Amino acid sequence: MKTINIFLSFFLLVTTLGKAFENADDREITDESFKFSFILPSDWNKTDMKETIDKDAISYSFEKSDKKCAILLIAFKLNTVKNLEDFIYTMEMDRNLNIPQKSGDYTSFDNGTFDGKSAVYKDAQFTENVYYYRTKLPDAPFNYVYMLRFITTNTNLTSDLQAQIKKISDSFLPTAK
Numbered sequence: 001m002k003t004i005n006i007f008l009s010f011f012l013l014v015t016t017l018g019k020a021f022e023n024a025d026d027r028e029i030t031d032e033s034f035k036f037s038f039i040l041p042s043d044w045n046k047t048d049m050k051e052t053i054d055k056d057a058i059s060y061s062f063e064k065s066d067k068k069c070a071i072l073l074i075a076f077k078l079n080t081v082k083n084l085e086d087f088i089y090t091m092e093m094d095r096n097l098n099i100p101q102k103s104g105d106y107t108s109f110d111n112g113t114f115d116g117k118s119a120v121y122k123d124a125q126f127t128e129n130v131y132y133y134r135t136k137l138p139d140a141p142f143n144y145v146y147m148l149r150f151i152t153t154n155t156n157l158t159s160d161l162q163a164q165i166k167k168i169s170d171s172f173l174p175t176a177k
Contacts, residue, residue, distance in 0.1 A: 034058050034075040035135070035144055035176035038168060044071070068156040069165070072149040077142050084134050087145045088117060091132065099149075100126060113137060114174040127157050131169050135176045148172055 025042030033055070040062065047070075048061040055077070062071040074091075076082075088106075092099055100123035107118045116133040131148040150165045 029060075030175075031058065031060075031075070034077060034146075035142075036075060036146060036172065036174050038148075038173065039171040040168060041164060069150060069152040069161055071168070072147075072151065074147045074149075076145050078145065079142065081136050081138055081143045082134050082145045084115065084117065084132065084145075087134060087147075088132050091130075091147050097149075099130065100128060113177070118169070122154070125153060127152055127154050129162075129165050129169070131172065133172065133174055135174050137176055140176060142176065144174055144176055146172070146174065 026039050027042065028037055029040050029046075030037040043065045044062045045065065046060065047063050049058070051058040057074070057076045059075075060071075060073040062073075064070070091097060092102070100121040103120045103122040105119070109116055109118075114133055114135045116131060118129065118131040121128040121130060129150040131146075133144075133146040133148070135143045135145075137143055148169060150169075152161060
């Protein structure tokens with residue numbers, strides 16, 4: 001009986017420590033110029049970053065190590081608060097982005113200094129979870145809009161990947177004040 005208690009205690013200790021250090025390798029991605037941050041798990045790598053000459057737009061690309069999902073983050077720096085509907089329409093219509101047809105309705109959220117919408121887009125090959133954010137700071141010198149886009153094939157979209165997409169998107173935070 002004593003051996004079983006020792007084994008169970010050891011098992012609980014290892015399990016607890018494993019959970020405590022599970023996110024230890026996650027890293028915060030921060031951009032001071034475009035005022036955002038988010039947490040990216042360790043199995044994601046930055047593959048590209050481009051900024052416009054005028055320094056009013058930037059894009060980041062990330063890819064999961066197993067190549068089953070990619071992230072495209074686009075941020076724009078503006079002199080005024082941008083109409084969210086106009087921003088979404090512009091992104092959806094941009095032929096260079098090649099966003100598939102929207103599947104279902106938008107989900108809206110409002111966090112005081114920023115708000116946004118998200119939607120799922122699908123075609124025969126890909127499913128994309130896209131999150132649109134905008135800052136609402138009328139007295140600030142700059143406001144920002146962001147598109148956080150997760151792209152995966154339909155066959156690679158698992159419940160685990162969906163949970164990771166939600167965790168990353170929930171950690172996205174516009175930091176403008």
